[in-house]
Structures are given as structure tokens and as C-alpha cells.
Amino acid sequence: MNKDQVKGTLKDAAGKVQETTGKVIGSTEQQLKGIRKQAVGQTQKAVGDVKEVLKDATRK
16 A cells, blocks of 8 residues: 555545534535545545556566
């Protein structure tokens, strides 16, 4: 795993918590911020995944 994969996974998890918290307290704004954070995290993780594939491909 590289740092982008780790950071992306953490952002995704934090976004899920924020979205759920927003639902519990009835805050649409917090829900949207959580969804946005999840999208950023998933994108960052995907970038990290691509980096790993490229790194593995160059080793062979």
C-alpha cells in the first residue's frame, strides 16, 4: 500500500462518519460534506491503486 491508498481510505471512512452524523443530527450540509469527502477519498485511493499497478508492472 502507498500513502495515497491509505489517505484515500481514511478520507472515505471519515466521510461516511460525517454523512451518518449529518443524518442523525438532521444536517443536510454535513451529509453533503461527508459525501464529498468520500468522493475525494475514493478518488485518492484509486490514484494510489494505479500507482501500485504501475510500480508492479515496472518491476517485472
